[in-house]
Amino acid sequence: MNNLLQEKIDLYHSGRMNHKEAKLFEEELAGDPSLQAESNFQSEIITGLKDYRKAQLKADLNAIDVSPRWFEHIQQPTFLKSMGGVALVTLVGVGIYLVTEPELANSENQRVVIDAPNESKVDLNWKIVPAITSAEQMVSKIDHTLDTVKKSAESAKEIPPESEAVDINKIKTKPFSLTFNAPEANDIKDDEALKTSSLDNLPKKSDSDLATGSMTVDHENTKTLKIKYKYYDGKLFLSGDFDKAPYEILEINSANGRRIYVKYLEKFYRVGVTDKLTALPEVTDVEVIEELTMLRQNK
Amino acid sequence: MKDSEILKRISQGDEIVLGYLYRKHYQMMTRVVLNNNGTEQEAKDVYQEALLAFWQKAVKGDLVLTSKISTYLYSICLNHWRKELDRKSRISSEEIDGKYYQQHEAQERLKIVQECIEQLGDVCKKVLTHYYFDGMTMQDIARKLNFANTDTAKTKKYKCKKKLDTLIKKRYSTEDFFD
Numbered sequence: 507m508n509n510l511l512q513e514k515i516d517l518y519h520s521g522r523m524n525h526k527e528a529k530l531f532e533e534e535l536a537g538d539p540s541l542q543a544e545s546n547f548q549s550e551i552i553t554g555l556k557d558y559r560k561a562q563l564k565a566d567l568n569a570i571d572v573s574p575r576w577f578e579h580i581q582q583p584t585f586l587k588s589m590g591g592v593a594l595v596t597l598v599g600v601g602i603y604l605v606t607e608p609e610l611a612n613s614e615n616q617r618v619v620i621d622a623p624n625e626s627k628v629d630l631n632w633k634i635v636p637a638i639t640s641a642e643q644m645v646s647k648i649d650h651t652l653d654t655v656k657k658s659a660e661s662a663k664e665i666p667p668e669s670e671a672v673d674i675n676k677i678k679t680k681p682f683s684l685t686f687n688a689p690e691a692n693d694i695k696d697d698e699a700l701k702t703s704s705l706d707n708l709p710k711k712s713d714s715d716l717a718t719g720s721m722t723v724d725h726e727n728t729k730t731l732k733i734k735y736k737y738y739d740g741k742l743f744l745s746g747d748f749d750k751a752p753y754e755i756l757e758i759n760s761a762n763g764r765r766i767y768v769k770y771l772e773k774f775y776r777v778g779v780t781d782k783l784t785a786l787p788e789v790t791d792v793e794v795i796e797e798l799t800m801l802r803q804n805k
Numbered sequence: 806m807k808d809s810e811i812l813k814r815i816s817q818g819d820e821i822v823l824g825y826l827y828r829k830h831y832q833m834m835t836r837v838v839l840n841n842n843g844t845e846q847e848a849k850d851v852y853q854e855a856l857l858a859f860w861q862k863a864v865k866g867d868l869v870l871t872s873k874i875s876t877y878l879y880s881i882c883l884n885h886w887r888k889e890l891d892r893k894s895r896i897s898s899e900e901i902d903g904k905y906y907q908q909h910e911a912q913e914r915l916k917i918v919q920e921c922i923e924q925l926g927d928v929c930k931k932v933l934t935h936y937y938f939d940g941m942t943m944q945d946i947a948r949k950l951n952f953a954n955t956d957t958a959k960t961k962k963y964k965c966k967k968k969l970d971t972l973i974k975k976r977y978s979t980e981d982f983f984d
Binding site (some may be wrong): 516522550551557560563564566567570571572 | 820823824827828832849853856857860914915918919921922930933934936937939940966969970974
């Protein structure tokens with residue numbers, strides 16, 4: 507068989523002939539049994555070569571690890587179903603928690619209130635702290651304090667001698683134990699009864715309360731007699747003509763909170779909380795003025 | 806890696822890209838078979854056949870993609886599996902007695918061909934399989950196997966083919982396959 511025929515057979519079986527060439531070759535094959543035999547032989551060889559290569563490539567592919575990686579698990583339907591289940595359970599759990607949370611919060615707030623014996627009266631300890639506006643006032647205040655200390659020492663000396671003769675060893679101390687009868691949770695039947703207590707009537711802090719704790723005072727001299735102020739975070743800032751007339755600060759601490767007044771040019775002004783420079787509101791209530799005057803005199 | 810780059814590298818016979826594609830689409834492609842009453846092994850076979858069919862077309866440069874590679878592969882897998890299901894149903898219904906002997910003889914001859922290919926050297930195997938299976942041009946084979954030029958590749962192919970023909974003819978004669 508010549509090389510040209512061999513090449514034709516090769517091209518035909520390797521799929522490199524166009525449609526027209528293939529048709530012509532098939533006609534040629536049909537009329538030549540020896541050519542057909544050779545073509546069949548070559549076909550088997552080429553099929554064998556293709557299978558060999560395919561098996562080789564498949565072996566290479568089989569060597570590749572195709573187990574899904576972590577991010578490929580996400581695309582798996584089973585994984586999505588599982589995650590959906592977890593998400594659903596989480597949502598239900600959160601929902602139940604949110605529904606029951608107010609009840610839990612209420613139960614935490616329902617503290618057992620025990621009525622304390624209301625034997626002692628609440629002593630309204632009015633404390634008047636006049637503002638120290640000059641060195642002279644400071645000296646007089648120190649002198650006053652020293653006098654008070656001396657008087658206290660002298661009164662201590664006047665204690666009857668019997669009291670000095672008391673032998674501390676003879677004092678019989680009664681052993682006692684502090685007991686606290688807290689109500690059992692099962693005994694609490696009427697929650698309303700627990701909620702109402704005389705202690706509940708204690709004065710509550712209101713927004714208008716002035717800040718507690720130490721207070722610092724600063725001022726600015728201006729040419730106007732109209733006094734202005736700012737008060738926030740325990741800082742009182744005054745603006746006015748204080749060279750002509752000094753100001754006094756009255757601080758009243760009571761169970762109802764702290765009240766601050768400023769006395770300036772024989773008038774009382776009430777200090778409220780504000781962070782804007784505001785004109786001090788004058789106290790016009792006669793009773794309050796009298797009270798403040800009396801307190802100033804008794805200081 | 807973009808589809809265009811994959812095709813470009815496959816046309817150069819880059820087998821690393823074949824592995825990359827196989828790994829990338831394995832789960833999706835095998836699901837075609839697994840979700841249609843196929844076993845894991847059948848799914849793997851179908852996917853490999855589909856991927857190699859794609860590879861052959863892409864290397865030859867016959868492929869004009871109008872969709873993504875994954876879509877194309879999916880359609881091949883689906884067709885392969887339909888054909889396989891059809892073949893299975895035909896096998897179960899038709900009489901195979903007469904054909905069994907012919908198939909057995911063909912398998913014997915194919916086995917001889919495979920054994921003879923194994924006797925070739927590595928270069929011959931590569932030249933012949935690249936030419937006949939991958940459909941590579943002589944120019945591509947020369948470049949891939951670092952031959953001096955295309956003519957060297959042609960000469961090599963001719964000699965290797967001759968050698969293989971001789972080996973197979975000799976075996977066929979021994980096994981009495983020639984009339």
